Amino acid sequence: xxxxxxxxxxxxxxxxxxxxxxxxxxxxxxxxxxxxxxxxxxxxxxxxxxxxxxxxxxxxxxxxxxxxxxxxxxxxxxxxxxxxxxxxxxxxxxxxxxxxxxxxxxxxxxxx
Amino acid sequence: xxxxxxxxxxxxxxxxxxxxxxxxxxxxxxxxxxxxxxxxxxxxxxxxxxxxxxxxxxxxxxxxxxxxxxxxxxxxxxxxxxxxxxxxxxxxxxxxxxxxxxxxxxxxxxxx
DNA sequence: GTGTTATGCAACCAAACGTTGCACGTTGAA
DNA sequence: TTCAACGTGCAACGTTTGGTTGCATAACAC
Numbered sequence: 395x396x397x398x399x400x401x402x403x404x405x406x407x408x409x410x411x412x413x414x415x416x417x418x419x420x421x422x423x424x425x426x427x428x429x430x431x432x433x434x435x436x437x438x439x440x441x442x443x444x445x446x447x448x449x450x451x452x453x454x455x456x457x458x459x460x461x462x463x464x465x466x467x468x469x470x471x472x473x474x475x476x477x478x479x480x481x482x483x484x485x486x487x488x489x490x491x492x493x494x495x496x497x498x499x500x501x502x503x504x505x506x
Numbered sequence: 507x508x509x510x511x512x513x514x515x516x517x518x519x520x521x522x523x524x525x526x527x528x529x530x531x532x533x534x535x536x537x538x539x540x541x542x543x544x545x546x547x548x549x550x551x552x553x554x555x556x557x558x559x560x561x562x563x564x565x566x567x568x569x570x571x572x573x574x575x576x577x578x579x580x581x582x583x584x585x586x587x588x589x590x591x592x593x594x595x596x597x598x599x600x601x602x603x604x605x606x607x608x609x610x611x612x613x614x615x616x617x618x
Numbered sequence: 619g620t621g622t623t624a625t626g627c628a629a630c631c632a633a634a635c636g637t638t639g640c641a642c643g644t645t646g647a648a
Numbered sequence: 649t650t651c652a653a654c655g656t657g658c659a660a661c662g663t664t665t666g667g668t669t670g671c672a673t674a675a676c677a678c
Contacts, residue, residue, distance in 0.1 A: 408520025
């Protein structure tokens with residue numbers, strides 16, 4: 395069963411820019427909104443809003459560091475998100491597999 | 507590398523109602539907008555718009571049948587979507603795994 | 619101090635998701 | 649053959665979300 399929290403996680407990673415931000419953060423360890431926006435096609439403020447979304451669902455955490463605020467991935471929460479992805483993928487995969495098997499059975503029946 | 511088409515696929519399955527619609531369609535084989543809306547918390551028109559989105563990215567196809575229009579999942583395209591999910595999940599998983607290994611190595615170094 | 623840099627806040631715009639209302643074709647039964 | 653019921657499609661509208669710009673403020677570097 396899918397919960398509301400899971401939906402929040404999904405919609406957080408549903409946005410392509412947010413996914414790329416997670417990629418960048420995983421790659422660099424930690425970064426500020428300004429640093430991230432340098433590597434993304436959107437403004438620093440847009441990045442800041444996305445970071446707020448990711449923070450709200452717990453996918454990133456931040457701490458002030460001098461005059462900048464650095465964000466880093468919350469590994470446990472990203473693992474939960476990955477588990478969600480895998481779960482949905484596995485469900486659909488199983489269902490598709492079953493449909494194919496049925497289709498093949500019908501085919502054999504018609505041929506035979 | 508992620509393409510624009512892939513982003514479209516992602517955003518299509520990013521919406522929780524659309525994911526549930528795909529579940530329902532996989533389960534029932536084919537259904538009309540009205541039938542789907544009976545099993546969802548949104549109006550028939552909202553469902554119709556979601557179906558239009560899914561149709562635009564090729565995840566469902568439809569054909570008129572009497573006075574109703576029935577939608578069914580395009581299996582090949584859903585397989586592509588599942589592959590996307592798995593790819594992103596695998597990437598993040600690998601990255602998380604690497605980070606953990608590094609963390610453990612540092613830990614051992616400090617202990618030793 | 620003064621200028622540069624990073625941030626945060628507010629106003630604003632466009633697209634997406636949701637609603638309701640209505641008009642039109644199809645179905646089935648009086 | 650009417651006529652009511654059903655399913656659809658279209659239009660108008662409101663709210664949320666992702667994006668922008670502009671500006672004020674705090675921290676660094678000279």
